[in-house]
Amino acid sequence: MTDSEILGLIKEALVKSSPEHKDVVLTMESSLGEVGISSITALEIAGYIEEKLGIRLPDDELAPLNTIGGLATLIRQQT
Amino acid sequence: MSTQADIAVTYDVSNSFFSLWLDRWMIYSCALFEGTDDLDQAQVNKLTWFFEKARVTPEKRVLDIGCGWGGLMDFFALEKGAKDLTGITLSQAQYNWVKEKGTPGVKVEFGSYLNYQPQEKFDAVVSIGMFEHIATPEQVRGGENLRIYRDYFRRVWEWTTPGTWFGLQSVIGALLPRKREEIRDLGWGTSTIFPGAVTPRPEVILSAVNPYWEVMELWTRREHYARTSAAWLEGLRKNESVIRERWGDRTFEDYERYLGGCVRVFEKGYQSLAQLVLRRID
Numbered sequence: 001m002t003d004s005e006i007l008g009l010i011k012e013a014l015v016k017s018s019p020e021h022k023d024v025v026l027t028m029e030s031s032l033g034e035v036g037i038s039s040i041t042a043l044e045i046a047g048y049i050e051e052k053l054g055i056r057l058p059d060d061e062l063a064p065l066n067t068i069g070g071l072a073t074l075i076r077q078q079t
Numbered sequence: 080m081s082t083q084a085d086i087a088v089t090y091d092v093s094n095s096f097f098s099l100w101l102d103r104w105m106i107y108s109c110a111l112f113e114g115t116d117d118l119d120q121a122q123v124n125k126l127t128w129f130f131e132k133a134r135v136t137p138e139k140r141v142l143d144i145g146c147g148w149g150g151l152m153d154f155f156a157l158e159k160g161a162k163d164l165t166g167i168t169l170s171q172a173q174y175n176w177v178k179e180k181g182t183p184g185v186k187v188e189f190g191s192y193l194n195y196q197p198q199e200k201f202d203a204v205v206s207i208g209m210f211e212h213i214a215t216p217e218q219v220r221g222g223e224n225l226r227i228y229r230d231y232f233r234r235v236w237e238w239t240t241p242g243t244w245f246g247l248q249s250v251i252g253a254l255l256p257r258k259r260e261e262i263r264d265l266g267w268g269t270s271t272i273f274p275g276a277v278t279p280r281p282e283v284i285l286s287a288v289n290p291y292w293e294v295m296e297l298w299t300r301r302e303h304y305a306r307t308s309a310a311w312l313e314g315l316r317k318n319e320s321v322i323r324e325r326w327g328d329r330t331f332e333d334y335e336r337y338l339g340g341c342v343r344v345f346e347k348g349y350q351s352l353a354q355l356v357l358r359r360i361d
Contacts, residue, residue: 017259040262040266043257044257044259046257047258060280060282062255064222
């Protein structure tokens with residue numbers, strides 16, 4: 001998957017979980033906290049992407065994530 | 080480390096409140112339902128397991144870190160003949176309860192393990208359900224947990240004699256839920272009933288014991304904690320009217336929600352329970 005495809009997927013998951021984030025611009029450098037993604041929302045995003053791609057992201061690496069780029073790397077490793 | 084105020088939220092509701100729905104030894108941790116459906120017997124099974132795994136004998140000096148209401152020490156003293164037991168607790172209510180009971184051979188000290196300085200070294204150690212209070216959620220998020228856990232194991236190593244065995248029990252993080260309601264359910268229990276506490280991931284415990292303790296056995300007892308929580312919930316509901324009358328609707332409803340949530344998180348595998356048998360590296 002390309003960076004823009006992964007960013008698009010994360011944005012899709014974010015809006016599904018928190019529609020109020022529909023205008024947020026995500027970049028690989030965005031920190032989860034800065035764009036208002038709580039730890040609960042991050043897990044929901046993970047669950048949406050897992051279901052969509054048929055993958056399972058490892059919990060021990062998911063918990064300490066703090067950037068969009070980190071999440072993208074994790075997704076790439078599992079696809 | 081959880082603060083004294085955090086600990087008070089968790090353990091100082093009222094000793095008589097907990098006595099209504101815990102077993103007769105007042106053990107507030109996972110029981111061992113092997114060959115029994117009875118909570119009292121299952122807790123005795125667990126206490127016996129720790130007595131054996133920590134290689135306790137009557138003449139050994141035994142330390143119980145996070146001793147609760149002293150049930151384990153009472154059992155070791157009264158049922159197994161142990162003569163020299165010391166418990167430490169950061170709960171004022173639990174400390175007072177153990178002191179007032181005055182079980183022969185049992186001593187209790189109030190305070191955090193971080194300030195503990197024993198007069199003499201111990202030959203056996205048990206710690207059940209205290210490890211969850213060692214690192215705070217903020218410390219875990221800051222990546223400090225491994226260092227803090229290792230420091231805890233170093234301290235226990237320094238308090239003990241060569242050849243010591245250490246029985247450790249902790250709730251551990253297992254799967255992370257992905258559904259909002261389940262994530263919130265899990266978070267609510269921690270923040271409302273167990274503020275300042277964290278369930279460690281098992282791989283972090285296994286890293287942190289090094290270089291002080293050798294892991295001799297590791298058991299997971301997730302189903303046993305689901306059953307323990309269900310037994311507590313049943314006991315709580317049996318005493319609903321007295322609890323509502325003496326401690327208020329909010330206390331009953333919070334604990335009903337919390338214990339119901341515990342049954343679900345252990346059944347679904349979002350949390351598990353680890354029992355470790357550790358041997359001091361001499």
